[in-house]
Amino acid sequence: MTVSPARRAAYDALLQVETQEAFANLALAAAVAEHGLDAQQAATATELVNGTARLMGTYDRIIARAARRELSTLEPAVVTVLRLSTHEQLSMRTPVHAAVDEAVNLGRIAVGHRVTGVINAIARKVGINDLSGWVQALSADEDELSALGTRTHHPRWIADVYDYLLGDDAEAGLLANNTPAVPTLVVRPGLVERDELSEPGLEPTPYSPFGFRRPGNPGGLKEVRQGRAGVQDEGSQLMAWLLALAPTTEEIADLGWLDLCAGPGGKAALLAGLARQRGGWLLASEKAPHRAELVRKAMARYPDRWQVITADGLAPAWQPRSFARVMADVPCTGIGSLRRRSESRWRRTEEQLEELVALQAGLLAQAWAATAEGGVLAYVTCSPHPLETVEQVQAFLDTHPEAELLDAPALLPDVPEAAHPDEPLMVQLWPHRHGTDAMFGALLRRGPST
Structure with missing residues (x-):
């Protein structure tokens, strides 16, 4: 009995997601490399991993109903095999008998002969219905x-x-959120301009002047390999562009810019290029050392006028009111980037909000403390949740009379329906309207202290 390399790689990656809380994209990349998959095999493994992870919660309910038992009574390895088989049967239209046979083979090789019977029985019961039929049954009551x-x-x-x-x-x-995002790339200002790129298949982003979409492996583009371009969602690009467009006073023009939570570095690299074009410089701060190293790699092609430090944004390593522009792209639930983070919708819970909201409030306070009089702070999340967005900013404004809320959507006149439904001076983007992550952004300018 054999198992295709793509299916075995997908199993290994998904088992890490299940048992080690690994990120699906990182686990997949490691599995593809370990099994030496070619391009076609890697594409198959990618669909198996991302597709299974994206619908994992639904698949688990289907498996539990087919098995007539809780998933907690099954080994994680068996659950992983059944999830893969369920995805193949219900979303990849693999014939039931073929998907069941593959699941049994995978279970025998990866887990052991003793589990083949239960895998065979449950996988066959999954195949008695299609996905729409299962969804109808699950939602009936x-x-x-x-x-x-x-x-x-x-x-x-x-x-x-x-x-x-x-x-x-x-x-x-x-x-x-169920449609995988086409890879979106960004040019590094000052290193290459978008109109210099001539490779076939490149599609300029409709709203960001720095972005373009390119199917396939981003590393296939020489500008990415050279560090003159990188991977960054268009919504994230627009948040950096917002900060650069926001009006500040001339008196602080020579002050630097700060990226408070800079990892993994895409936004920091774009800000570094924008700051350089205006004669400025960027300080990028990141708490996690390995993410700080990613920031350094992202900005490495710029010869000067930037610095990366490993520091906690809650314990500033800089003097107060030192920066003309401050980016606070804070940790959040990430429910606005579900197209790209396939497993996160099932990993994040509403119970985690309280801790995240407290962290966001602390980082917002420190970002504001770093903003000079006449300077601007961009508060950004990749979540549309009101507690992480509008309510967070409004609570801050209630206790900071020197803070002026700027009209952020007005700075993006070419982006339709960019205003937040609850607060028209804040930006809220959406995948189905803008083709971006559901990014939120608010701009706060520091006035004279009272």
């Missing part, structure tokens, strides 16, 4: 929000957020 989550393959609490903000458009917004 659910309330409206739970059914919305089931139909779109999201936990109820995420469906609730989208329903609150988007109303009748919520289902379209949630479904957009």
Whole structure:
């Protein structure tokens, strides 16, 4: 009995996601390298891993119902095999008998002969229905929000957020998270301009003047290999562009820019280029040493006018009011980037919000302390959750009368429907409307202290 290298690599990656809380993209990259997959095999493994991880919560409910037992009663390795088989049967349209045979072979080789019987029985029962039929059965007795989550393959609490903000458009917004994003790249200002790129297949981003989309491996583009371009979602590019466009006073023009939570470095590299074009410089701060190293690599092609430090944003390593422009792209639930982070919708929970919101408030306070009078702070998240976005900023404004909320959407006139539904001076982007992550951004300018 043999198992295809792509399927074995996918199994190894997903088992790490399940048992070690690994990130799917990193586990997949390691498995592809370990098994020496060619381009076609790697593409198959990518679909198996990302597709399975993206619908994992739905698949787990289907498997549990087919097995008539809780998944906790099965070994993690067996659950991983069954998830892969469920994805192949219900989303890849692999014939049931073929998917079951492959699951049994994989279980025998990866786990042992003793589990083949249970894998065979459960996988066959999964195949008695198609995905839409299973979804209909799972949602039959659910309330409206739970059914919305089931139909779109999201936990109820995420469906609730989208329903609150988007109303009748919520289902379209949630479904957009299930379509993998085409890799979006960004030029490094001052190193290469977008109109200099001539490779076939490049599609300029509609809103960011620095971005372009390119299917396939980003490393296939020589500008990426050279460090003159990098990978960055268009929404993230627009948040950096917002900070650069925001008006500041002339008196602080010679002050530097600060990226408070700079890892992994895409936004910092774009800010470094924008600062250099204006005669400025950038300090990029990152708490985690390995992420700080990624920031250094992202900016390495710039010869000067930047520095990376390993420092905690809650314990500043700089003097107060030292920067003309400050980027606070704070840690968040990440529910705005679900297209690219396939497993995160099932890993994040609503219970984690309280701790994250407290961290965000602390980082926002320190970012503000670093902002000079007349300077601007950009508060950014890759989450649309009100507690992490509008309510966080409004709570800050209530206690800081010297802070002026700028009209951020007005700085992006070519981006339609960019205003947040609850606060028209803040920006909220959406995958189904803008083709970006659901990025949030607010601009705060420091006025004279009272």
